[in-house]
Amino acid sequence: MVKRRYMRIKAVAGLTVLMAVCGVRADAAEPGASAVVIKDATILTVSHGTIARGSILIRDGKISEVGQAVDVPDGALVIDAAARFVMPGIIDPHSHLAQNGGVNEGSLAVTSMTSVEDFIDPTDIDIYRELAGGVTTTATLHGSANPIGGTGAVIKLRWGQDAKGLLFAGARPGLKFALGENPKHKRTQERYPGTRMGVEDVIRQAFTEARIYMQDWDEYNKRVAAGDKTVMPPRRNLTLEPLAQVLRGERLPFVHAYRADEMLMMMRVADEFGFKVNSFEHALEAYKIANELAAHGAVASTFSDWWAYKVEAYDAIPYNAALLTRKGVMVSINSDSAEEARHLNQEAAKCMKYGGLTEEEALRLVTLNPARQLKIDDRVGSIDPGKDADLVIYNHHPLSVYAVPQKVLIDGQVYFDIQKDLVIRKRMAEERKTLEEKDRQTRDKERQPRKPGDRDTVKDKNATEVPPQGKEGE
Amino acid sequence: MADPTRRTYFVHSGMIILIMALTLLAGAKPVYVIRNARVHTLSPAGTLERASVVMEGGKIVGVGSSVRVPPGARIIEGKGLEVYPGMVNAWSNVGLAEIPAVEVTNDAAEQGQYKPQLLAFSAIHPESEHIPVARVNGVTSCLSVPEGGIIAGQSVLLHLDGWTVDEMAVLKSAGMVMNFPSLERPRERYAGAGFGRTSRKTFAEIKRNYENQAKELSEWLEKARHYAKARQAQPATPVDRQLEALVPVAEGKSVVFLTADTARDIRNAVEFGKKEKLRFVIHGGREANQVADVLKKMDVAVILDSIVELPVREDDPYDARFTLPRELASAGVRFALTSPDSSEVRNLPYEAGFAQAYGLSHDQALRAVTLGPAEILGVADRLGSIEVGKSADLVVTDGDLLEIRTQVKNLFISGREVSLETKQTRLYQKYLMRP
Numbered sequence: 001m002v003k004r005r006y007m008r009i010k011a012v013a014g015l016t017v018l019m020a021v022c023g024v025r026a027d028a029a030e031p032g033a034s035a036v037v038i039k040d041a042t043i044l045t046v047s048h049g050t051i052a053r054g055s056i057l058i059r060d061g062k063i064s065e066v067g068q069a070v071d072v073p074d075g076a077l078v079i080d081a082a083a084r085f086v087m088p089g090i091i092d093p094h095s096h097l098a099q100n101g102g103v104n105e106g107s108l109a110v111t112s113m114t115s116v117e118d119f120i121d122p123t124d125i126d127i128y129r130e131l132a133g134g135v136t137t138t139a140t141l142h143g144s145a146n147p148i149g150g151t152g153a154v155i156k157l158r159w160g161q162d163a164k165g166l167l168f169a170g171a172r173p174g175l176k177f178a179l180g181e182n183p184k185h186k187r188t189q190e191r192y193p194g195t196r197m198g199v200e201d202v203i204r205q206a207f208t209e210a211r212i213y214m215q216d217w218d219e220y221n222k223r224v225a226a227g228d229k230t231v232m233p234p235r236r237n238l239t240l241e242p243l244a245q246v247l248r249g250e251r252l253p254f255v256h257a258y259r260a261d262e263m264l265m266m267m268r269v270a271d272e273f274g275f276k277v278n279s280f281e282h283a284l285e286a287y288k289i290a291n292e293l294a295a296h297g298a299v300a301s302t303f304s305d306w307w308a309y310k311v312e313a314y315d316a317i318p319y320n321a322a323l324l325t326r327k328g329v330m331v332s333i334n335s336d337s338a339e340e341a342r343h344l345n346q347e348a349a350k351c352m353k354y355g356g357l358t359e360e361e362a363l364r365l366v367t368l369n370p371a372r373q374l375k376i377d378d379r380v381g382s383i384d385p386g387k388d389a390d391l392v393i394y395n396h397h398p399l400s401v402y403a404v405p406q407k408v409l410i411d412g413q414v415y416f417d418i419q420k421d422l423v424i425r426k427r428m429a430e431e432r433k434t435l436e437e438k439d440r441q442t443r444d445k446e447r448q449p450r451k452p453g454d455r456d457t458v459k460d461k462n463a464t465e466v467p468p469q470g471k472e473g474e
Numbered sequence: 475m476a477d478p479t480r481r482t483y484f485v486h487s488g489m490i491i492l493i494m495a496l497t498l499l500a501g502a503k504p505v506y507v508i509r510n511a512r513v514h515t516l517s518p519a520g521t522l523e524r525a526s527v528v529m530e531g532g533k534i535v536g537v538g539s540s541v542r543v544p545p546g547a548r549i550i551e552g553k554g555l556e557v558y559p560g561m562v563n564a565w566s567n568v569g570l571a572e573i574p575a576v577e578v579t580n581d582a583a584e585q586g587q588y589k590p591q592l593l594a595f596s597a598i599h600p601e602s603e604h605i606p607v608a609r610v611n612g613v614t615s616c617l618s619v620p621e622g623g624i625i626a627g628q629s630v631l632l633h634l635d636g637w638t639v640d641e642m643a644v645l646k647s648a649g650m651v652m653n654f655p656s657l658e659r660p661r662e663r664y665a666g667a668g669f670g671r672t673s674r675k676t677f678a679e680i681k682r683n684y685e686n687q688a689k690e691l692s693e694w695l696e697k698a699r700h701y702a703k704a705r706q707a708q709p710a711t712p713v714d715r716q717l718e719a720l721v722p723v724a725e726g727k728s729v730v731f732l733t734a735d736t737a738r739d740i741r742n743a744v745e746f747g748k749k750e751k752l753r754f755v756i757h758g759g760r761e762a763n764q765v766a767d768v769l770k771k772m773d774v775a776v777i778l779d780s781i782v783e784l785p786v787r788e789d790d791p792y793d794a795r796f797t798l799p800r801e802l803a804s805a806g807v808r809f810a811l812t813s814p815d816s817s818e819v820r821n822l823p824y825e826a827g828f829a830q831a832y833g834l835s836h837d838q839a840l841r842a843v844t845l846g847p848a849e850i851l852g853v854a855d856r857l858g859s860i861e862v863g864k865s866a867d868l869v870v871t872d873g874d875l876l877e878i879r880t881q882v883k884n885l886f887i888s889g890r891e892v893s894l895e896t897k898q899t900r901l902y903q904k905y906l907m908r909p
Contacts, residue, residue, distance in 0.1 A: 128792060129785075132792045132793070181575075287901075287902070287905050288908075291908070306817070307607075307817050308604065308817040309573070309574050309575060309817060310573060310575035311573055311575065311576060314573060314603075315901060316898075317898040317902050318898060319898065319899075319902040323906055338784060339782070339784045343782070343828075346878055350878055352879050353878055353879055355902070396831075399878070400877060401823075401824050401827030401831060401877055401878050402831040403831065421791070421792070
């Protein structure tokens with residue numbers, strides 16, 4: 001009954017996996033017209049209010065015009081969106097999407113040498129499912145098994161493209177940290193740390209080493225620049241490299257944390273080492289330290305209403321996002337799960353119910369704010385000219401429980417269309433039936449007692465009878 | 475001469491009388507009238523505009539536009555507000571588990587395979603922080619179930635208010651929970667996230683296991699029937715508490731919940747239930763749509779697990795879980811929606827909201843969290859709709875009960891107005907005030 005929040009459930013259905021993937025992929029975004037017009041919709045810009053009956057012109061994948069009336073170029077694909085709602089594509093700042101077989105490298109306390117980018121699985125069906133839930137961009141991060149995890153990846157949900165094609169070009173790289181119960185949890189083996197004290201120690205030690213490493217390289221580069229031809233480069237260290245990048249401000253630290261005290265600890269460490277915590281992930285007790293978070297400038301990326309599944313989640317309150325917003329902290333809502341990701345708009349609506357955010361404030365929690373958190377707000381997160389045309393068209397207001405995405409566009413191309421999905425699923429059901437029938441026939445054939453002289457007994461002349469197999473297979 | 479002891483006695487007795495009077499006052503159920511509201515009765519009367527609901531003695535005593543307002547009644551002005559019956563969450567572990575990750579706070583799962591004598595009732599913690607949180611969006615009753623093993627024990631149907639479990643219990647024993655043996659490969663916790671493995675059992679092993687367990691279960695029922703006969707014929711027959719608990723189930727007198735999710739598991743469970751002549755309901759029902767014809771024909775109701783979940787098979791439609799209620803409704807299968815996770819019971823209206831978003835009608839969606847579960851749990855004479863004689867479990871809102879942004883204004887359980895304060899509102903107020 002307890003929802004398994006810390007994991008992803010994956011059923012592998014053998015042959016059908018490939019079928020599903022191929023079936024949908026063949027119908028993924030069609031390279032459409034270079035100009036697209038979405039007409040007569042209620043446009044929730046998220047940055048500058050709502051346009052009651054407006055249109056959006058998209059050129060070459062970018063939003064070109066937004067307003068009551070826009071140019072309709074010859075040959076443009078026109079999407080009639082009367083009585084529909086358009087909002088920016090949802091940005092999920094914390095997921096484990098497209099990581100089949102990855103997520104945690106928990107064998108060491110520090111695994112900053114690992115990278116999500118190395119094992120992105122573009123066939124993960126959850127990409128399509130999230131897309132159908134309006135998500136267009138996600139930061140797919142390592143898990144929280146160790147104090148310092150690996151480097152994550154920001155991807156767009158361009159279902160049908162290969163791993164490289166999913167990457168959000170130019171997104172600032174990140175590094176995952178984790179505090180509290182998860183990294184100190186003794187799962188399969190005893191390894192340091194086992195307490196919150198140890199978690200701090202591991203992080204502090206890693207940054208101490210990284211600082212020396214960074215200084216060694218700075219010194220080397222300085223001498224090379226000065227014309228010194230005899231200086232030897234320091235030995236490259238793949239574990240310390242990403243940490244040095246954090247110290248230089250080139251890599252964003254994403255810090256999984258629940259309790260207020262551990263977030264304060266991390267900010268102290270960051271202050272001492274001269275870097276900034278980009279965001280606290282989940283941050284369920286962030287409301288207790290709004291002042292400190294605002295002063296540090298850390299984003300709180302939280303859940304709307306999860307609580308009580310572990311001790312460090314017992315003080316979680318659904319008013320977290322609203323209270324933090326009111327106290328000047330940048331807040332985003334993250335999913336951490338492929339299921340939750342499919343209704344982040346409705347999770348945002350809960351922050352209106354609990355704590356009274358306005359519609360625009362609520363929508364920003366899953367669009368503009370996560371874009372700012374990931375430092376990609378110049379590209380995505382609102383409906384403004386010049387930004388990528390990542391858009392969701394809903395049948396109801398996206399803060400309504402009844403809202404269902406009808407079309408999802410990324411870079412101006414339709415990657416999800418609810419009408420097309422109906423066609424695909426029908427075809428897939430037929431394909432499945434055909435394959436199952438074929439499979440059944442093969443098995444029936446194998447069950448037949450073979451007579452000498454049957455053609456396929458030639459390979460095994462001694463076989464006269466094959467015992468029947470089990471009635472049902474799995 | 476004044477006797478100081480005596481005076482103290484008088485003072486004490488005076489205070490005791492005062493306290494008793496106060497207690498009586500507090501315990502007495504005041505009369506409430508909600509007036510001029512839109513009342514969604516969920517009864518044949520339908521939705522009533524500008525109507526009133528009168529509550530007295532814990533019951534609904536009047537519904538309609540021309541009701542008698544008893545003198546001294548507390549009036550709640552309902553203009554612009556909506557009144558719904560309190561929602562019934564037909565599956566949860568509310569009161570049995572506080573923090574799932576901490577084993578000592580979990581009283582839902584006892585050891586052993588066959589535990590029909592266990593009562594969830596006995597382990598309910600009325601002061602659980604989950605209870606006030608569970609009701610903030612209008613859930614007023616909740617089935618709380620034991621788990622684990624093949625016969626997990628007896629569930630309890632709770633009102634989400636009361637000083638003790640005796641006050642909370644609507645049905646002390648609300649049905650036996652049976653995890654019907656499955657032909658599916660068990661999925662272990664954490665499988666897929668790099669912790670743990672999926673079971674490597676062959677299908678033949680799983681099938682053998684299934685057959686053994688189904689046979690054992692039949693034997694238990696058979697033993698219970700023999701036991702009942704023996705006790706009747708020979709009252710000196712020694713008491714067997716396990717069989718004693720199983721007798722009403724085996725005789726088809728009390729309801730049993732058979733948990734089954736996949737089409738073939740559901741089919742097997744239905745076949746078993748019919749063969750054993752049980753009064754049963756399917757719980758889980760993930761693929762109930764695929765056996766809807768059987769369920770309809772046999773008139774078997776389904777308590778659905780949360781539908782706000784991912785499909786299980788990779789080639790399932792992306793909305794396979796969301797569309798399940800619509801498919802069951804159109805096939806004429808009786809069902810209830812649930813939000814089973816104790817910490818998420820408050821999200822029950824959104825289960826119905828999602829079901830509506832994916833094709834269920836609004837009336838059917840509302841029904842699936844009110845009268846539907848009340849009928850399936852056999853308490854439709856008391857819960858699930860706004861009708862005279864039923865328990866005064868009411869939610870007053872400023873809008874559509876199933877919408878996320880709707881706010882609950884008043885909540886009544888058994889005619890008592892219940893506080894909407896929770897651990898979470900207290901923490902919110904406290905930290906909102908932090909300078």
